[in-house]
Amino acid sequence: MPTDHIIAVIIAERNKLNRAIEALQGPIKRRSRPPKTPSAAAAAPVALLSSLPAKKRKGGMSAAARKEQSQRMEAYWEAKRQTEGKK
Numbered sequence: 001m002p003t004d005h006i007i008a009v010i011i012a013e014r015n016k017l018n019r020a021i022e023a024l025q026g027p028i029k030r031r032s033r034p035p036k037t038p039s040a041a042a043a044a045p046v047a048l049l050s051s052l053p054a055k056k057r058k059g060g061m062s063a064a065a066r067k068e069q070s071q072r073m074e075a076y077w078e079a080k081r082q083t084e085g086k087k
Contacts, residue, residue, distance in 0.1 A: 061069070
């Protein structure tokens with residue numbers, strides 16, 4: 001039996017064994033960033049978190065500030081269109 005054939009049979013057998021081992025072990029654990037602290041993995045359960053009140057959103061733009069920003073952006077894009085047209 002030639003050596004190349006023996007090696008091919010052994011590699012095929014190894015691949016079968018690897019697939020069988022993976023099937024028995026289950027899915028491979030996904031690698032991800034570790035938690036900052038060891039206790040972060042054992043954080044509060046979801047039921048406890050859902051019972052906490054939602055944080056109130058702070059800040060934001062007033063209607064007048066939105067209108068001023070809108071006008072500035074319109075002027076910006078108009079100037080950009082004009083400079084692109086000249087090229």
